[in-house]
Amino acid sequence: MTNKGTPLVEMRDISISFGGIKAVDHVTIDLHPGEVVGLLGHNGAGKSTLIKCLSGAYQKDAGQIFINGEEVEINNPRDARAQNIETIYQTLALADNLDAASNLFLGREIVSPLGFVDESKMESETRKIMARLNPNFRKFAVPVSALSGGQRQSVAIARAVYFNARILIMDEPTAALGPHETQMVSELIQELKAQGLGIFLIEHDIHNVMKLCDRASVMKNGQLVGTVNIADVTDEDLLGMIILGKKPAKAA
Amino acid sequence: MTQAPPPISAKSHAADPHLGPVARFLRATEIDTRLLGMAGALLLIWVGFHLYGAIFNGFGAFLTPRNLWNLSVQTSSIGIMACGMVLVIVTRNIDLSVGAMLGVTAMVMGLLQVEVLPKFLGLGHPAIWIITVIVGMTLGTLIGTLHGWLIAYRGIPSFIVTLGGLLIWRGSAFLAAGGKTISPVDSTFALLGGGPYGAVGATGSWIVGILGCVGVLWMLRNGRANRRKHEFPLRPMWAETFLAVLGCGAIIGAVLLVNSYPWPAGILKQYYERLGQPVPEDAFISHGFAIPVLILITVGILMTILMTRTRFGRYVFAIGGNPEAASLAGINTRWMTLKIFALMGMLAGLSGAVASARLNSATNALGVFDELYVIAAAVIGGTSLAGGIGTIYGAIMGALVFQSLQTGMVLIGFDTAVQQIVVGCVLVLAVYLDNVYRSVSK
Numbered sequence: 001m002t003n004k005g006t007p008l009v010e011m012r013d014i015s016i017s018f019g020g021i022k023a024v025d026h027v028t029i030d031l032h033p034g035e036v037v038g039l040l041g042h043n044g045a046g047k048s049t050l051i052k053c054l055s056g057a058y059q060k061d062a063g064q065i066f067i068n069g070e071e072v073e074i075n076n077p078r079d080a081r082a083q084n085i086e087t088i089y090q091t092l093a094l095a096d097n098l099d100a101a102s103n104l105f106l107g108r109e110i111v112s113p114l115g116f117v118d119e120s121k122m123e124s125e126t127r128k129i130m131a132r133l134n135p136n137f138r139k140f141a142v143p144v145s146a147l148s149g150g151q152r153q154s155v156a157i158a159r160a161v162y163f164n165a166r167i168l169i170m171d172e173p174t175a176a177l178g179p180h181e182t183q184m185v186s187e188l189i190q191e192l193k194a195q196g197l198g199i200f201l202i203e204h205d206i207h208n209v210m211k212l213c214d215r216a217s218v219m220k221n222g223q224l225v226g227t228v229n230i231a232d233v234t235d236e237d238l239l240g241m242i243i244l245g246k247k248p249a250k251a252a
Numbered sequence: 253m254t255q256a257p258p259p260i261s262a263k264s265h266a267a268d269p270h271l272g273p274v275a276r277f278l279r280a281t282e283i284d285t286r287l288l289g290m291a292g293a294l295l296l297i298w299v300g301f302h303l304y305g306a307i308f309n310g311f312g313a314f315l316t317p318r319n320l321w322n323l324s325v326q327t328s329s330i331g332i333m334a335c336g337m338v339l340v341i342v343t344r345n346i347d348l349s350v351g352a353m354l355g356v357t358a359m360v361m362g363l364l365q366v367e368v369l370p371k372f373l374g375l376g377h378p379a380i381w382i383i384t385v386i387v388g389m390t391l392g393t394l395i396g397t398l399h400g401w402l403i404a405y406r407g408i409p410s411f412i413v414t415l416g417g418l419l420i421w422r423g424s425a426f427l428a429a430g431g432k433t434i435s436p437v438d439s440t441f442a443l444l445g446g447g448p449y450g451a452v453g454a455t456g457s458w459i460v461g462i463l464g465c466v467g468v469l470w471m472l473r474n475g476r477a478n479r480r481k482h483e484f485p486l487r488p489m490w491a492e493t494f495l496a497v498l499g500c501g502a503i504i505g506a507v508l509l510v511n512s513y514p515w516p517a518g519i520l521k522q523y524y525e526r527l528g529q530p531v532p533e534d535a536f537i538s539h540g541f542a543i544p545v546l547i548l549i550t551v552g553i554l555m556t557i558l559m560t561r562t563r564f565g566r567y568v569f570a571i572g573g574n575p576e577a578a579s580l581a582g583i584n585t586r587w588m589t590l591k592i593f594a595l596m597g598m599l600a601g602l603s604g605a606v607a608s609a610r611l612n613s614a615t616n617a618l619g620v621f622d623e624l625y626v627i628a629a630a631v632i633g634g635t636s637l638a639g640g641i642g643t644i645y646g647a648i649m650g651a652l653v654f655q656s657l658q659t660g661m662v663l664i665g666f667d668t669a670v671q672q673i674v675v676g677c678v679l680v681l682a683v684y685l686d687n688v689y690r691s692v693s694k
Contacts, residue, residue, distance in 0.1 A: 107581035
């Protein structure tokens, strides 16, 4: 798949270091509308760190971020949300003591004209979106700590989807899930892609990458090994990039 | 997804034949079983002390209008601060300095109204108490803000900041007045502490009570309308009626109680002397709700609204549940921490006004050990030190339980050493029971 025109996101020459160690070292990646870009690499390769610069959890030391060709400053998660960037973290980032609706709307509560939180409205909206994502979900009135791994995942996904994201970051969305739930997430990714969202997918499972992604950017030791079109490479090529840091000769 | 859908919300009000009548009743009325447990414990303590007094001392002094009225006044100062402590503990912090903040704000308010303001305004000027309370609460807010800033923006653990604060503000209170006791306070200011004049009387109490009942009915009605609007299951009508009767009954009961405690003979005499009349034979003037109790109730209601109906409250719970998630959701956790400690300071200042008004003086002993009582009240009331869990009404109930124990033991003549042992045991037991309750109700 080739992409022409202005990318939805371009992270150009991003660097960030922690205590002298370069976690991300001059990395450039981009993402187009309706595209899924896989981010691959070993643990500690810098994938999550790079993507946290986009989601606002970390601040880059150097480099530029462009959204639709315009440079933006993302200094905190609020800035990222203002750009319609939504993130599903590996840890899910849920407040365990709050119920599904409170987590879904955390930081963006629906308030009445008097400034009070409209709890019923939020619960009813949560019921609507959950009916779409996970029709079996019933536990609206209990803290999310009482939910199963899959149910928690669906709350985290609902949070990203509800607010009309244009750019979605998914950090190992299927890591803790069973086969059925993994299938559900795959279908959701296809559906969102069809709606024209751009998705960054951090994923360890090569088969999922081959199945879901259009392109893959591979990182090793904080540096970008290369970005390839999935259609042009094999599993072995990708593994070679991840393990040896070697870019296959035939890929662009 | 994989789990079979348990019929939690959709059918929660349908009569489930497998449940016993008690469980069905609790489910239909949606009464918080924790609250019920605390009310039960409180009743047990009250009846227990009364019977002990009646059997061993020949006089049950606990369940008398006089004692319960005094109990309500004594609970106020700790209760006001416990409301703020809930927020602090829910966000996984602690404030050991509340007693010292109370002490220093009370001392500054004492000096201001006794030695400074009368020089400019004249003794007994009606503005004195207002200026004094505003200055006291502002001072508390500033101290709390300083603590919050050191904790949130300078990364010093709250335990250390407020332990330092405890020593610093206690010492400052002593230095401010050179160790003297400042007395008597402004006569209007003194009303904030209760006493026969510092209460709203029979008519005032009925007005408060009726407003309370209207509030209860409005909340039930509003809640029902809201559920219907969003097509959530409704409580059965009998359950709504029961809640209305229970709520209004409790309020009216409280009004009857405070109205049945008359002014003592000495005060009556003073009152009629001032009117230039003889004391009538059948003179009966009710105390009614004490002003500090009304302050506590107001603080409790406002703080409950803050915690359950505003974004601020949401964020407090979210930070307590998972600080990282809160921060990733775009919540400025540092700024929140600063505001929470500032609020705690403000409430300590208010509490300082109530406590010094009650004593009619600002002393160096004011607020000593209050930090421990306040923390104990919040914890007995179900605030989890692990963070994320706590309620305002729980903390106020906790303060009431705590004060009931102390008052009760004084009434039946336990000495201080035994009192301390009992209170210590109750604190540990309460937290243990709470743990058990939580693991069972999960």
